[in-house]
Amino acid sequence: MTATSASLTPPADAIAPVRHPEAPAPGELLGAHYGHCFGCGGGQPHGLHLAARAGQGVTVTAEFTVREAHQGAPGLAHGGVLATALDETLGSLNWLLRVIAVTGRLETDFARPVPVGTVLHLQAEVTAVAGRKIYSRATGRIGGPEGPVAVRAQALFIEVKVDHFIDNGRPAEIQAAMSDPDQVRRARAFEVNP
Numbered sequence: 001m002t003a004t005s006a007s008l009t010p011p012a013d014a015i016a017p018v019r020h021p022e023a024p025a026p027g028e029l030l031g032a033h034y035g036h037c038f039g040c041g042g043g044q045p046h047g048l049h050l051a052a053r054a055g056q057g058v059t060v061t062a063e064f065t066v067r068e069a070h071q072g073a074p075g076l077a078h079g080g081v082l083a084t085a086l087d088e089t090l091g092s093l094n095w096l097l098r099v100i101a102v103t104g105r106l107e108t109d110f111a112r113p114v115p116v117g118t119v120l121h122l123q124a125e126v127t128a129v130a131g132r133k134i135y136s137r138a139t140g141r142i143g144g145p146e147g148p149v150a151v152r153a154q155a156l157f158i159e160v161k162v163d164h165f166i167d168n169g170r171p172a173e174i175q176a177a178m179s180d181p182d183q184v185r186r187a188r189a190f191e192v193n194p
Contacts, residue, residue, distance in 0.1 A: 039088030
């Protein structure tokens with residue numbers, strides 16, 4: 001990051017993140033948290049279809065392929081789509097903590113263009129926790145997991161209760177998600193939306 005807001009700097013009393021004992025195992029595919037999520041859901045024809053995997057500690061890796069529907073300038077990924085990919089990857093970290101959290105702040109740097117057809121390799125980690133605040137960072141690389149950095153971000157997520165979604169979401173979608181017989185999918189449906 002070229003400059004970081006004070007709101008993205010953990011306070012002195014922040015603690016190191018602790019992976020929840022029931023978090024997915026390293027290497028495990030996390031899957032979509034909600035089928036209609038633009039970032040990771042399979043129900044969005046023009047979505048990112050981002051696939052995230054649990055890493056060691058409180059880290060995740062993810063990939064998505066930039067398609068024609070994701071372009072801004074001719075042949076290049078739209079910056080907002082790249083920011084969405086970073087946000088989705090960062091939000092996936094909360095599943096390793098087993099908390100429901102929403103994006104409070106996201107700061108993104110764009111280091112190089114990302115052409116259509118490129119696979120963006122994303123890596124994210126939680127850096128600190130202070131009460132309900134979760135501090136994290138991510139990078140997106142092209143040409144492979146060790147390739148040149150194209151985008152990077154720092155974020156602040158805020159832990160919320162499921163009531164946040166019930167009070168603010170559309171009732172039909174909320175009821176459908178809450179009625180899912182799969183307990184894990186039901187819990188994950190409410191994890192990263194603002």
